[in-house]
Amino acid sequence: MNERRRLIPMIAAAGALAALSACSTDSAAAGGTGKFDVVASFYPMAFLAEQIGGDHVSVTSLTQPGQEPHDLEISAKQTAQLQESDAVLYLKNLQPSVDEAVAQAGVKTTIDAATLTSLEKHGNEVGGHAAEHDDEHGEEAGGKDPHIWLDPVKYSEVAKGVGAAFEKADPDHAADYKANTAALVKKLDALNTRFEDGLKNTDSKVFITTHAAFGYLAERYGLTEEAINGLDPESEPSANRVKDLEKMAKADGVTTVFYETLVSDRTAKTIASDAGLKTDVLDPIEGITEKSRGKDYFAVQEANLKALQAALGAK
Numbered sequence: 368m369n370e371r372r373r374l375i376p377m378i379a380a381a382g383a384l385a386a387l388s389a390c391s392t393d394s395a396a397a398g399g400t401g402k403f404d405v406v407a408s409f410y411p412m413a414f415l416a417e418q419i420g421g422d423h424v425s426v427t428s429l430t431q432p433g434q435e436p437h438d439l440e441i442s443a444k445q446t447a448q449l450q451e452s453d454a455v456l457y458l459k460n461l462q463p464s465v466d467e468a469v470a471q472a473g474v475k476t477t478i479d480a481a482t483l484t485s486l487e488k489h490g491n492e493v494g495g496h497a498a499e500h501d502d503e504h505g506e507e508a509g510g511k512d513p514h515i516w517l518d519p520v521k522y523s524e525v526a527k528g529v530g531a532a533f534e535k536a537d538p539d540h541a542a543d544y545k546a547n548t549a550a551l552v553k554k555l556d557a558l559n560t561r562f563e564d565g566l567k568n569t570d571s572k573v574f575i576t577t578h579a580a581f582g583y584l585a586e587r588y589g590l591t592e593e594a595i596n597g598l599d600p601e602s603e604p605s606a607n608r609v610k611d612l613e614k615m616a617k618a619d620g621v622t623t624v625f626y627e628t629l630v631s632d633r634t635a636k637t638i639a640s641d642a643g644l645k646t647d648v649l650d651p652i653e654g655i656t657e658k659s660r661g662k663d664y665f666a667v668q669e670a671n672l673k674a675l676q677a678a679l680g681a682k
Contacts, residue, residue, distance in 0.1 A: 409458075437462065570682075576627075577632075616644060
């Protein structure tokens with residue numbers, strides 16, 4: 368769809384493909400596919416593009432499946448590939464190297480998910496306890512929490528915006544994009560209902576995580592997230608912090624310390640052991656790997672719901 372891409376030799380395109388990761392459909396790298404070529408910054412954006420685009424799009428993710436998105440550094444080949452795409456879908460201020468590459472790429476259709484819903488501040492004071500945000504997360508979105516995809520309602524708002532952008536950029540397939548968006552929104556509405564119903568009656572409303580990623584989800588369903596911020600995943604938590612968590616756990620009926628699949632579980636397990644608590648996975652769905660409890664966003668969210676229900680004593 369982009370005439371410039373024809374100037375790129377097939378060898379260069381193949382090299383760029385090797386540098387990029389295929390997302391969940393293992394689609395070809397953006398550029399020269401004969402489809403509407405979309406580069407997505409990381410899994411939650413790639414999933415939206417695939418669900419909405421269907422057969423009309425070729426989606427490439429800049430972040431490899433097992434890579435922590437915040438750590439991503441864009442290669443020269445990826446930058447070149449980005450420039451040959453028809454559209455880019457990203458979440459500004461989550462991945463600085465992506466923001467810089469997008470600003471320089473001059474892609475005709477640039478979709479920033481952060482502009483499609485409202486962002487709020489979470490994490491600096493979680494559950495009423497002062498907690499320092501890790502350096503790698505502290506400046507995200509101007510101090511605002513970027514983890515909008517973990518709230519099905521906000522993710523649905525983003526989906527609608529992405530659908531509208533696809534319709535405008537590729538009008539020949541607008542009817543299909545509209546229908547696919549409506550189907551995705553319906554599924555997200557149903558997921559929201561399952562979370563609402565599943566977390567309505569619980570023994571506790573407080574949960575502990577190693578990463579303050581679940582602020583929107585907690586707010587949506589009347590929960591309180593306690594994040595173990597300011598701690599290196601490989602370091603031992605301080606005795607004072609463990610004492611604070613023990614007190615909070617007893618007072619609020621907390622049973623479980625959650626960790627995630629893309630970072631070390633050492634801190635969570637150390638605190639849980641010292642405080643006499645269990646551990647479990649609460650997945651921020653920043654990437655799908657073999658360790659993920661499901662093969663796509665919906666499956667992993669269902670697993671997250673079950674984990675929260677078990678930890679909070681859902682009735």
